[in-house]
Structures are given as C-alpha cells and as structure tokens.
Amino acid sequence: xxxxxxxxxxxxxxxxxxxxxxxxxxxxxxxxxxxxxxxxxxxxxxxxxxxxxxxxxxxxxxxxxxxxxxxxxxxxxxxxxxxxxxxxxxxxxxxxxxxxxxxxxxxxxxxxxxxxxxxxxxxxxxxxxxxxxxxxxxxxxxxxxxxxxxxxxxxxxxxxxxxxxxxxxxxxxxxxxxxxxxxxxxxxxxxxxxxxxxxxxxxxxxxxxxxxxxxxxxxxxxxxxxxxxxxxx
Amino acid sequence: xxxxxxxxxxxxxxxxxxxxxxxxxxxxxxxxxxxxxxxxxxxxxxxxxxxxxxxxxxxxxxxxxxxxxxxxxxxxxxxxxxxxxxxxxxxxxxxxxxxxxxxxxxxxxxxxxxxxxxxxxxxxxxxxxxxxxxxxxxxxxxxxxxxxxxxxxxxxxxxxxxxxxxxxxxxxxxxxxxxxxxxxxxxxxxxxxxxxxxxxxxxxxxxxxxxxxxxxxxxxxxxxxxxxxxxxxxxxxxxxxxxxxxxxxxxxxxxxxxxxxxxxx
Numbered sequence: 001x002x003x004x005x006x007x008x009x010x011x012x013x014x015x016x017x018x019x020x021x022x023x024x025x026x027x028x029x030x031x032x033x034x035x036x037x038x039x040x041x042x043x044x045x046x047x048x049x050x051x052x053x054x055x056x057x058x059x060x061x062x063x064x065x066x067x068x069x070x071x072x073x074x075x076x077x078x079x080x081x082x083x084x085x086x087x088x089x090x091x092x093x094x095x096x097x098x099x100x101x102x103x104x105x106x107x108x109x110x111x112x113x114x115x116x117x118x119x120x121x122x123x124x125x126x127x128x129x130x131x132x133x134x135x136x137x138x139x140x141x142x143x144x145x146x147x148x149x150x151x152x153x154x155x156x157x158x159x160x161x162x163x164x165x166x167x168x169x170x171x172x173x174x175x176x177x178x179x180x181x182x183x184x185x186x187x188x189x190x191x192x193x194x195x196x197x198x199x200x201x202x203x204x205x206x207x208x209x210x211x212x213x214x215x216x217x218x219x220x221x222x223x224x225x226x227x228x229x230x231x232x233x
Numbered sequence: 234x235x236x237x238x239x240x241x242x243x244x245x246x247x248x249x250x251x252x253x254x255x256x257x258x259x260x261x262x263x264x265x266x267x268x269x270x271x272x273x274x275x276x277x278x279x280x281x282x283x284x285x286x287x288x289x290x291x292x293x294x295x296x297x298x299x300x301x302x303x304x305x306x307x308x309x310x311x312x313x314x315x316x317x318x319x320x321x322x323x324x325x326x327x328x329x330x331x332x333x334x335x336x337x338x339x340x341x342x343x344x345x346x347x348x349x350x351x352x353x354x355x356x357x358x359x360x361x362x363x364x365x366x367x368x369x370x371x372x373x374x375x376x377x378x379x380x381x382x383x384x385x386x387x388x389x390x391x392x393x394x395x396x397x398x399x400x401x402x403x404x405x406x407x408x409x410x411x412x413x414x415x416x417x418x419x420x421x422x423x424x425x426x427x428x429x430x431x432x433x434x435x436x437x438x439x440x441x442x443x444x445x446x447x448x449x450x451x452x453x454x455x456x457x458x459x460x461x462x463x464x465x466x467x468x469x470x471x472x473x474x475x476x477x478x479x480x481x482x483x484x485x486x487x488x489x490x491x492x493x494x495x496x497x498x
Contacts, residue, residue: 003486011414011452012442012479081452085410088451090252090344094239095337097311101409101456108454186455192477194470 014081019190021074022183026209028067029180033216039229040220043153047146054147075116082109104182111179118172125159135159157231160224169221177214181206234266234327237335238279240291240351247347256348258337268328272315273298273305275327292351300324300464303399306406307352308339313403313462321401321464341406345413345448356402358448359416363400365444366437367420369429388426395422397465407462410451415459417445418471421478435482442479 007013035053038046053060098106121131129136138154140146160166184206188199223229243256263282266275273295280290296304305322309315315325330336338352346354384392395418404415420441424430430437453472460469 003483007483010442010479011412011446011450012476013483014452015476016480081454085412085451085454088344088411088449089342091342093308093311093339093342094241094258095308095311095339099312099407099458099461101458105454105456106409182455189455189469189473190453190476192473192480194473 008077011081011084014077015190017073017077018081019187021070021077023187024070025074026180026184026213029176029213033213036220037216039153039156040223043140043151044144046153046156047140047144047151050150050152051145051147071119075112078109078112102182104178105186107178108182111175114172114175115179118175125165126155132159132162132165154231156220157224157229160221161231163225166221166225170218173214173217176217177210180210180213184209234268234330234332234334236263236266236275236327236330236333237261238263238338239335240338241340241348242291242351243340243348244289244350246349246355249344252344252347254348258339266327268326270327271298271323272309272325272327273323292349292353294353295323298323301399303401306341306401306403306464308337308341308406310337313341313407314401314464318461319464319466321399324464341402343402343405343411343450345411345450346402346405354402356400358450359400359402359413361448362413362417362441362444363420366433366440367424369424370433371429373429382428384427391470392423392426392430394467395419395471398423398467399465401464403462403464404459404467405450407458408451408453409456409458410454412453412459413445413448413450414453414472414475415463415467415469417441418469418473418475419467421475422471425474425478434478435485438475438478438482439486442475 008017035049036046038049056063104111124130125132126136135155135158138151138158139149140151140154142149146152160169185203188194188202193199193202238261239258240261241256242259243254245254247254261279261283263275263279266278270278273293276291276293283290293307294304296302298305300321300323303321306314307322309322309325314320314322315329317325317329340346340348340352341354341356343354345358346356349355398416398419400416402416405411405413408415421438424437425434455469457469460467
C-alpha cells in the first residue's frame, strides 16, 4: 500500500492517476452515448437495452461502484494537484501573458467542477427521478420489454421536450467538449508517449473524439426538442 | 527611444511566511534609450541614473551576457525573457519594443524561487535537484576516442537537445503552475539517450522527481508554456520521457524492507 500511496502523492504519480482515471471515464462516456443513441431507434430499442443492463444484477453494481471510485479518485487527485499548484506560485504576476496554453487547458478545473454539478443534476433527473418525478414515473405498456415497466424512452422524450432542460443539457456538452479535448490531448503525453509524427495526430484525433461525444449528446437532446424523436402516440 | 518601466522592488528576502515582504511595482522613465542596447544595458543605464540620484539601484542577476550562462532572466510583460522566442534577457534588444513602451519587469514567481532582492531570485532549488541525481556516478576517466562507444545520431541529438538547458528557470516562471518539469525532464532526457547515463536511469528518475517534489514546484498540466518560454527551445518531449522513466523506475523498484539500511529510496 505504501508503494501505491507514495506513487499517488508524487507529482508524476498524480498526473498518471489523472490520465488513467480520465481515460476510463472517457470510456464510460463513449459507452453511455452508444447506449443512449438507441433512443433514435425507438422505444423498444432503448427500453430493452435498459432492461438488459438492469438484468445484469450484481455485475451492474460492480460496474457502478468501480465507476464511482474512478470518478472520486479523479476529483480528489485533481483537487490535490490544483492546490499544490496554487501553493507553488504564492505571488501572482502583475502582468500576465499566455503564449500557447489553450483555453481548454486553462479551464480544466472549472470545466471539471461544472461537469460535477451537471452529473449530480443528471443523476437526480434520470437516475433518481427527483427533479422531474412526473417524467420518471412514466410506465411502458406491459407487453413490451422494459425494466420494472419503467419507460426510459418516454421519460427522456418528455424531459427534452422541455426547452430549458434540452438547452441546458446541450450547453453542458460544450463544457464536456472542452474538458475531453484537453484530457485526451494530455493523456498520451502524461503516460510518456511523445512522437514527432503521432503527437500532432493524437491532438487532431482528440478534437474529433471530443466533438463526436459532445455532438452525439447534443443530437439526442435537440432531436427530441425539434420533434424528430416523438413519444408514443 | 522613451521607455517607461514598472519594476518590482523588494529590499528584504522572501520568507515562507511573507513572500512579498514590502515589495511593490515602481515606475521609472528613461528618455534616451538606444534601440541597439540590450535589455540589461538599458537596466544599467537606469541604475546609473538611480545611483546619481542617491537611490538604491535595481538588483538583477547577470553574468555572461551572451546567452549561455542562465543567470539573467526576468519576467518582461508577463513573458519569461521577454517577447523574442529562443532568446535570453541579455540577448533581447530594445529594438524589440516600440518607442514609448510601458514595460513590466518582475522576478520569477515561484515558491521554490524566493526573491532575494528586486529581480534576483534564489534558484538553488535547481542545484539541489541536480545534486540528487543529474550526474553519472562512475569516474569516466580521461576522454576516450570519439567513436569508442557508438551512439546513433538520433540519440545524440535527443540528448543534446536536453543538454542545452542553461538552468535559467524560465520554464518554472512561465508555467501557470510553477512546475519545474521541463527542467527536470531535460536532466532525465540528457542522460537517458546515452549509454553511460542509462546505467543509473531508475534511481535517477526516482531521485530527481522526489527532489523536485520536495522543493515545492507545481505540477505539469500539459499547457506547454515552458516550451514557448525556454530560451534554448527545449521541447516538452523531455517531460513525456521523464514521466515514462519515473513510472518505469517505480514499477521496477524492489520492495525495501524496513530492516535494511542505506537502501535506494
């Protein structure tokens, strides 16, 4: 254990922790989007996907606990490193200039904390059914495959038909885009991969991946808002 | 040229408890600055003027004044070593500024670099990092025949890129987190690509990173400000190499029993 804690406490160990937990969280975001894209395939597709997930039982809980642990480790390490960085510069420059640090890289702490707020809201909304209980309570027809009769499709459609909710979700995707952009661009460098040819390619690929994730999520919210995806008649 | 300067003046050495001391930015004006003067010569002119008036001259570090020693180095308008890339403060000339410019001059700002006086900072943290492992322990004797140990050209170039570091501290000063990872990465990379240096690579990586953390430098967030500020244009590749070397060294580290003494930490 001391080996692990010593590693985590070191500057580079902290960076590596951010990179590894970050890329695992990115993996989750990819899987989350791929699953949710079933919304476009109609009520049966996404409802049976939800049932399939819940039928995994204990396995689902292992995944959930793992995800929460990774998420917490990512946040705790970020806070530790950010605090150390603040202490490392006790007096700010009277005149500050930025030469090549990107906006995304400079806003990591703020984009990260905003995403934390968003995740809490997102869980209250779609997982615990606190913020829009009436959408959460929608029931699927008994003949269809749905977990506990819970109609995910109807819930999502009802929520994103509310303009404020759809636009808020879409807006947070811009924050997610910025956070993923710098995270993905940093991942290889932090783990020690730097190559004259591949590093510029990784940077371009990061823009593509971050845009694909954010764009996919925006597509879901807006396709409901614009009436392209409708609830059951 | 007419130049207005805002210079950080601090008479007492920074302490942990009081880093700023009684320091403040003070405005000075110079009416006859030649565009051919170097930035340090311009400060010399200011200091002569101050001395004549019976005021305390501005303290700044300098030695070779030809861009190789790493002594000079101040923050000029928020940029380490000023606006020209790949240039130390001593090699920066006043023709890089426009007539009537207002120039802000500050010392490197980092907890690990306490201000000694005005623009002079104590960079001995770098020396302690170097002492922890940026060397080869064995006595290599007299210079050998140049090609006795073959080193591929690409490796020699990588090592040399890192070896051009003059230890000026601009990377720390420019980093938004006051991290020293470009400097320490350069030390790792300098030895990593050469057969003589590879022997002690694991303990070097562990010791250098431990010493760096001990000195209270910040952590790299891959913003690459250091690379842009470095007067020797050392690439951030050296940071990736240090990360890799550190992880490799930690993975290969043998568990040290608490009973053993003098083990390699």
